[in-house]
Amino acid sequence: MIELSGVTKTYDGQAVLTEVDVTIPRGRLTALVGPNGAGKSTLFGIASRLIVADAGHVTVDDLDIARARNEEVARRLAVLRQDNTLAARLSVADLVRFGRFPHSKGRLTADDHRIVAAAIAELELEPFRDRFLDQLSGGQRQRAFIAMVLAQDTDYVLLDEPLNNLDLRHSVQMMRRLRSLVDDHAKTIALVLHDVNFASAHADHIVALRDGIVVAQGPPEQIITPEVLSEVYEVDVSVLDHDGQRVAVYFR
């Protein structure tokens, strides 16, 4: 379980997050949704220790991430960021191998190589494994970074907008993959999503933010409702039932 309690962050006198309490339950897929500027990325950054909060705590199981050794945290928590520009020219395999860094400090064992190969296979990157990242399309690059996160082989995985740059087919595949990591490999995954319907279809738990405050959190049945979504996004939203799957409609 990842627990954020009383998290507050201010930039230049403007509150981005105010006293946020969020629980990311173990063994579930949690989606973080909300309009632009709601503070999703800041909250994500604080949960992944990339941004230091002005107040509040973040714990992963019993580990306080502000106090624990960075290395220790990296073995429990893998992070995919939104901005993945690199100074170095790396091949896909080079990048995925970095996922093993928290475990072997760059001296890869046979085990590490096996895990790397599995992660590359899992994301269907074998044809590109020796290509350099700057020779890949946006979607292939995104998959390469996700493969690195998988190779890190941690109990907890945080992803900031993993569907960025992915078309419909790859988005669905990605969500199914993440779903199976939770169901078959007992991972805990939290991700920032732009599209509430992906959250509705795949998440176990949804956290809705607006203006730096948690408006609602709970299972999809409680969040994907006209009342809650209209409040979060400040537009009229109706929710349809499609074969037991809730679909938010908000285009008109």
Place this chain on the structure above:
Amino acid sequence: MGLAALCAAGWLSLGVGVAGVGVADLLSPTDEQLRILTTSRIPRLIAIVLAGASLSIAGLIMQRITQNRFVSPSTSGTTEAAVLGVLIATLVFGSTSLTWKMLIAIGFAIGGTMLFLQMLSRIRHRDGLVVALVGLMYGGVIAAATTFVAYQRDLLQFLEIWTAGSFSGVIENRYEALFIVAPVALLGYLFADRFTVVGLGADFATNLGVNYQRVLYSGLVIVSMISAVVVVVIGAIPFLGLIVPNIVTLWMGDNLRRVLPVTALAGAGFVLACDVAGRLIRYPYEISASTLAGIIGGVVFIGLIMRAADRAGAR
């Protein structure tokens, strides 16, 4: 008020020096003191005011043309090109002919600045800081090439004189060429608005009925002439054309009509302050105005860069 401050500082400048003319003597000088004043102190004051004011105006014009507050003659290769011109002139014509030196320096300054503008138009991403970086490096390359030539011909000592501006050599009959900058700077002053229009791009300028090419090149010539003449007579004064317009704009906003006279005044005041301080710090020796301007200018420049970066970061 600024004018009064400048007058007071000018007064002080007249009263500082090795030969026995104190501030108190200025009102009733003896013949001997009067001679010192007319041959050395007054020419020096005039030179300082001319150089400071004209270089600041040149900096402002360059800022407007490139629409970039980090571009100025001393940070974009104009000054360095003028120094290279002086060196070449010395190699070709010997060290006597001032006219030739000046003409060649002006020619080099124009060429160097044009090349810089060419490079700018090639950069797609016109981030202010990128332009500043290219400008600084471009000046650095010209300076390195100049040093190389100077080493080959054993002219390093001469080079040091031109690259480090100092007013200590200014005496009657040896600085009058500097007066050329006065009409040139005035011309720049009168056309200032058009430079702003040109800075917004060829299409925009043509739309407003401004002849883009003609105004651009006249701006180039004005900036180059001022920089080159100052280099030949006084030497280079680092960062002057950069920081003075920037500080004035920060303080007074962008209205050119209001900013221009203050820029000229502030430029003269800044150089004057550097010069007087340079004469007092290690009296009776002198520290050149350009050394002090380099220190103060460097610190202010770094401050400006950080300010720009913080603003960009906040957005």
Place this chain on the structure above:
Amino acid sequence: MPAGYSPLERARRRQTVLTIVALIVLALAALALYQFAWVTGSWSYTMNLRARQVGALVVAGVSVGVSSVVFQTIAGSRILTPGVMGFDALYVLVNTFVVFLFGSATFMTLSVAQLAVVNTAALTLFGVLLFRGLFRRHSRNLLVLVLIGIVMGALFASLSSFASRLLSPDDYLSLQSALFASFNTVDATLLAVVAVITLMGCAMLVPVLRHLDAIDLGFEGAICLGVPYHRVVSWCLLVVTALVATATALVGPITFLGLVVANLARQLLRTHRHRPLVVGSAAIGVVSTVIGQLVVARLLNQSTPLAVVVNVIGGIYFLALVMRTVRL
């Protein structure tokens, strides 16, 4: 080589190793040429003098090569090297202030070795403080770092010239002789001290080389992988400043040498791993200082210092690099 690498990767790695070997051979050949060719006058005298010069060139080349590659990585930019950031101008400044504060009388009583240690320590302390502050504040905006670095170079030069004007003529002379240890008569003790400092610096880098690989992923990327980012960066800055001090003490400030050397190393070796990169860059550093000095001595008849030649070439290279990077 362990399993897990594809044939293509193995070929690439072999290529890197071969390139390093070739570079080392080239460096040795250049050294031999410098040491033994064009001897006029007394053989033993020439051999002795040249051995010291060769030593100085090797130490300076290694220092410049290693420090520049490492600095590029921690700065996260290929156009940032210690020289570009004004490190060597800082060396001159620190020295000037040491003389200014303690006077040349104290300065002269110090032995060459003591002086080298004092200088290196002062520069390292000052450099680490200054640049760590900058890195923390602006680590996300490289351009700002580059610009500030360049302006600082100019600022340090002005400050040094200012401080040197405050010195008495005697102090000034002893400063000049201390600053630019004459390359034509390299002092054996100085060389020994500097060589030891360089060796220690390189040894200190060995444990963090793999961390540097991960730091290439940027601040956030490295943190996510559990790299103790700030500790590694501070450590590297410490070593880099010490290495720059040693190189500058031997051959004077050469602003763009490191830039050319480090980028050549990255281009030739085609790897992101720092173990080969650092070794290759050191070799290229030696090759360029030795060949550069040969050109200066044989083609230009000693008329022009190495620094001036390198700065013309390196400056143009830098400008081209910036223009190309910026266009992307």
